[in-house]
Amino acid sequence: MLRRFLAVPAPFAARCISSTSAVMGVVKQEGVPNKKNMAKRAMPELNGTIDQFFPTMSVVDGKTVKRAAPVVGGDWKAWMLRNKSTEDLHKLWYVLLKERNALLTEQAECHARNLALPNPYRKSKVRKSMARIKLVLHERSLIHQANAAKKSEA
Numbered sequence: 001m002l003r004r005f006l007a008v009p010a011p012f013a014a015r016c017i018s019s020t021s022a023v024m025g026v027v028k029q030e031g032v033p034n035k036k037n038m039a040k041r042a043m044p045e046l047n048g049t050i051d052q053f054f055p056t057m058s059v060v061d062g063k064t065v066k067r068a069a070p071v072v073g074g075d076w077k078a079w080m081l082r083n084k085s086t087e088d089l090h091k092l093w094y095v096l097l098k099e100r101n102a103l104l105t106e107q108a109e110c111h112a113r114n115l116a117l118p119n120p121y122r123k124s125k126v127r128k129s130m131a132r133i134k135l136v137l138h139e140r141s142l143i144h145q146a147n148a149a150k151k152s153e154a
Helices: 002-006 018-023 035-040 078-082 086-112 122-153
Strands: 057-060 063-066
């Protein structure tokens, strides 16, 4: 019950998904995406440090310092994902998978320290985005099967 009162709301300005997106170099876009900015959106830039899994904690001069709450954007909508190539969806899936693992790690750390998870609704945004990727891929699979059936009939 106490965790509900300690949660800090975040702005919904950006369209990217959470703080890991900013760490990984995903470009934040506002408004309706076009072909130029959609191509830039899911290109991960990995820096290879374990600090990327602890967005609320940082080590400065050997001391652990608490960072500000991560800036959270919106989840990926199905109409946005339909404009992406299968390769881009594949990359985005692994970005979201990494984000989900980072959130679960952060949740376990916060639970162990009896702290509230900053912006707990990030988990639902990642879950919904991953479900929407599966939906778009399933739609494409159905279209492919229908086209293959038409070719075999002709």
